[in-house]
Amino acid sequence: MTIILFTALIQVANAQTTGKIGGKIIDQKTSETLIGATINIEGTTKGAATDVEGKYLLSAVAPGRYTIVVRYIGYQSKSVSDIVVKAGEVTNLDVTLAQATTQALKEVVVRATYRQASVASLYAVQKNAVSISDGVSSEVIKRSPDRNTADVLKRVSGATIQDNKFVVIRGLSDRYNTATLDGGSLPSTENNRKAFSFDIVPSNLVENLTITKTASPDQPGDFAGGLIQISTKDLPDQNFISFGIGAGYNTASTFKDFISGPRNATDYFGFDNGKRQLANGFASSAQVANGLTPEQNLNMLRSLPNDWNRYVNTALPTQNYQFSIGKVKNYEKSGNRFGAILSLTYRNSQNIYSDIQRDFYGYQYSDDAYKFSTNVGALLNLGYTFGKNKITFKNVYNRIFDDQYLGRDGHNNSGFDVNYYAFDVQQKALFKSTLEGNHPLGEKGAKINWNLSYGNVLNDQPDQRKALYTRQQGTDNPFLAVLSSLTKENSTLFGKLNENSYSGGVNYSTPIKMFTQSTFKAGLASLYRDRAYNVRFLGPLLSDQVLNDPDLTRQIESLPLNQIFSRNLINAGYYDLNEISNIPSDSYNANSLTNSGYLMLDNKLTEKLRLVWGARVEQFNVNVTPTEYSNPTDKVHQNYTDVLPSANLTYSLTDKINLRGSYSRTLARPEFRELATSSYYDYELLAFQQGTPTLKRTNIDNFDVRFELFPSAGQIFSVSGFYKKFNNAIEAYNDDATSTRTIRYFNSDYAKVYGVELEVRKSLDFIQASDFLKNTTAYANISVAKSTARNPVNSGLNLKYAERQLIGQAPYVINAGVQHAFFQNKLTFNALFNRVGQRLSVAAGGQYANVYEVPRSVIDAQLGVKVLKGKGELKFNAGDILNQRIGFYYDQNENKKYDSGDYTQSSYKPGSNYSLSFTYTL
Known part of the structure; x- marks a missing residue:
């Protein structure tokens, strides 16, 4: 090396x-x-x-x-x-x-x-873009305080981010968007929703990012809000070595007491050391159900992770490091080129979320959450050009290690005070490898593009431990641990999702003689996904020997958390290993195969009029099979074919003005998780999440118009209007037929969304001709939308309202900012503003009301200074300066305002972030 x-x-x-x-x-x-x-x-x-x-x-x-x-x-x-x-x-x-x-x-x-x-x-x-789209280049990313792709997406017109990682486009929830990385489809990274976690991809690895809002035949048809296309850095133009280092301060966390479970050295590198996993040879579910011998019971309990101590340290500043090297070899005689880029990234943060309020339907809780996060990433891209041909081999790996401890106190409507503890480790990993070739055919401009891709997504929860203590409300009695029954609320979860995907495609294009200028395109593609999700809920319960002795039972139940599952008590035979029965099964296997083909014409009808039109055909087959099931209807098998026509019309009024119109038919298919009967308890939401095997695909008709004015290069003024009609929209609702809320999925009969978008990017020299204003650019994009969704009639679902707004839809989105460059770009300043209107999170059931997300304003800023003859750069970033509360609430009084008549699902302040970084490039 x-x-x-x-x-x-x-x-x-x-x-x-x-x-x-x-x-x-x-x-x-x-x-x-x-x-x-x-x-x-x-x-x-x-x-x-x-x-x-x-x-x-x-x-x-x-x-x-x-x-x-x-x-x-x-x-x-x-x-x-x-x-x-x-x-x-x-x-x-x-x-x-x-x-x-x-x-x-x-x-x-x-x-x-x-x-x-x-x-x-x-x-x-x-x-000349074919579709209505918006994008961000690597240069813009460098000038913003964005650490990952999720942060970058906040800057795109009509786009917003939920939970700091899931994208919402044109007010449509993340499940209506599709993402690709270097041309290959990205699967859902989540165990319990259809969504891609964009915080996985560091921003410094991105070459450009585009959100396409209208479909064309050469794009995947499974989206309604937008198609997010991420391209990583390609062949370098010259050799370079670059490294960076940074540190950050969070006002709610840094240098404050940080509580966690046991910490291993490997956690700092993004990997569990294996001690949190179930031991090799651990008893199967069938063995536990059939009964273990005393010796087997003792051995299994001893092998479980058993450190329930809460360790107190000081939350360290956020730290991040980056190293990149690029190498290019030019072969002068042949003109061929070979290049490579290697990039390594590291980030560690320790965040505290204090006093999270949960006050709804008889629960009055206050939570404190402490999250230790490590993110490691690597990129290796190779490319070779020979003659007019090019072959690239792009590889991206990223891993996120999250270790969260949550402590809760409060009371519930059953008359109990509650102390609750949760230790939750989650490991996410994404690997994507794509081999792509571009070749000309003949001398008339025809060319062929092909690609082969492999992807792997891992979501591993090796040791989610939860413990519950209660006492009669209004008494001074000691808190007693719940040790006589095992539920998903107080058990240890061992879960692992592993998905492999394989895809390939070929695209052909050639100029043809039709009208003034035309291009014919055709292509074939195939995508196969294979997922395995395995989960077990285990835990020790007091043995009959103890339960038959009330004094001994009370003595053990009153022990503090770090003693209650001690090795001495286990060796004394006071506990039996138990497992929650998986009927219907919480584990499942799933696979899908998508075959597609398209024909497309790009016609220049006149010098001013351009029509891009054609059709895409997609054949889809999906199977979801619970590992164990008693009801055959829990198995899913769907097979269907869709024809998806589209047309994009552009008329150039002048050299600087376009008028655009578009129609497309797209769809939204249920994700594996939305179809699986697997039931997961979310201790933060205080609710179960479960799929619906009978979900249907959504068919969507999309209509768009747009006026574009380009005052000068890099500047734009545009106004867009859109209308979308959904048949069988896939949404989530509160199923509260039982005492515990379950979030399920269903098909709305009908839904529509319509709205307008305004985008402006302009230098300020029109105010006055001066160098200062010429180097100052102001920009804003505003999206206003309205939606209506109609719940199904006579469906047997426990739904409260006949009509409501579409889930995830925001009535407005505002992104704005100002950029200025001083002293020939040696000093740059960038200020950014974002605000999202109130959006529906979960639809009301019979008892639980609609859940809305509270609007909040976010201001970010960055100051960059180039040093060391322009080879180095110092950046000061300020993120979420206002630090407004993040909140979700139940709209009890149905006035769509968060006021004293409503319940609070969650409310907290995440803290503001301030960081300083230095990069140097040789």
Whole structure:
């Protein structure tokens, strides 16, 4: 490793004496990349040709000012002057070419400066997007205080984040969105909902992020809110080594007393050391149910994790580290290139959530939660270009280790004071590997793209221990542990979700003679997912020997938590191992196969009118089988085929104005968890969560219109309107037919959502012509939506209202901010604002009212300073400065306002975050 780093450092140092020019060559009218275009530096023999992605790179260019000439058959050549090359840097230049208007032999050369060419290419990309979409580039990410992809998504028009990790787009809940990473579909990371946890992907690994809000045939059809496409960093333009270090302070946590269960050294690296897992050879569920011998019982109890001590330490500042290395090899004779990027990230935080209020339906609790989190990530991307071809091999691994301790006190409506303790370890991991190839076919612009991908998602809860103490309310009696019965509320959960996914696809495109300019596209894809979820609820209960002795029973039940399950009591035979019966089974196996194909035409009907249309066909097969079941209806088998047409129409009123219209048919399929009968007790929600095997898929008709104005490059003013009609919308409700609330899923008969979005990004030099205002950019995106959902009639469901708003829908979303660059970008400032309107979380049952999330405002800020000749950068970040309460409430008085007449499901302040980081790039 030392030799590799030393060699890389020498090569990086040598590269500092020359510079490079690189970018893309694209069609001015469609933004399609041009394969095989030639780029030459005027007055020299140095040149290059674009690959299958339209990219080029001119290497080993001496510092100075240059002019390049770009040529491509059937297009007007372009000469771009005033290109400044600096030592050790890459000058990025994307160039647009216009089709030739005459077949004359004499070459027509269009002349432009570097700035003019850069502005023209940015305009083309903005204007020529096929679908209505919004995105964030790596440059914007660098200038924000965002640590992970979930934070980045807050900045996108119409997007918001729930629980700091789940995305809501256009007011539609996370289950109506789909995500891809480097072109491969991302599965749900959660045990108990259809959602992808975007905090898994660190922001520094992201090259760009796009949310597509209208469908086209070449995209997956399983979304209604948006398709989130994440691309990680590709081939480097030059060799580099970069490292970063940072530390953060949370006003509610740092340097305060931090309570936790036992801590292992490996926890700091994101891995449990194995001591929390069930021991090898542990008795099966059938063996426990059939009865263990005294010796077996003793051995099993001894092998269970048994450290119930609560350790008090000081919450340390948040710490994060990052190391990246990029290497590129140019083969001068052949023009081929090989490159690699390796990136490692580490983050550790210790957060305290004090005085979490839960006051509803007879519960009056106050919780204190302490979460220890470690996040480790790695990225390894390899790429090779040969001729006009390109092959990449992208690999991402990320792991999150969360260890939470929760302490609760209060009373319930059964007349008991309560002390409750929960130790909860959760390990999430994502591995994604994608092999992709891009190749031209012939000389007429046809090309083929193929990809193969493997993914693995792990969600492991190896030792979720819970203990309950009670006493008669209003007395001074000692608290007594509940040790005579085992429930999901006071047992130890050992659960593990493991899912493998395999996908492959091929896409073909070719120009065709139809109207003024057209492209035909077709593709096939397949995705297979295979999940296994295994869970057991175990725990020690007092043996009959003890229960027959009231004095001994009371003596043991009154022991403190760190003594009640001591090895001495276990060795004395005072406990028997028990397990909660899994009928219907809480464990299940599931698999699905999605086969799809599409045909698509991109027609330039006239110089101003463009129509992208076609259809996608998706065939879907899903099976969910509980490990044990008594009712055959608990098994799920669904097989169906859907035809999904779409059309996107764009009319260019002027070079700076677009009018867009779109229609698409999409769908939403039930996730494995939503179909499985598995029942999980959420001790924070004080509710069970359970799936419904009879869920149907949702069919959605989407209509969109949009006006776009591009005042200048990188700036935009747009107004969008959208309408969505749902058939069989998938939603969650409070099933309260029994005394304990269960959150279940059901199909609404009908739902609709409509709304408008406004987006503005503009420099402030229109106020006054000054350098200060020219370098200041203000932006805002506002989304306003309204929805109606109709509950099914005569369904047998315990639902309170006939109509309500769609679950997860926010009536408004506001994102705004201001950016300023001082002293030629050596000092940058960025302030951001976000607010989400009140949204419905869970629909009302017969007894429990609708659950709403309380609106809150969030202000973030960042100050960046470049140092050490621009190779280093210091950043000061301030997050959630206002620190407003996060709250969910039951709307008891049905006025859709959080007031004294309502119950509180949860309410707490997360604290503000302040951090300082330093990065340096060689």
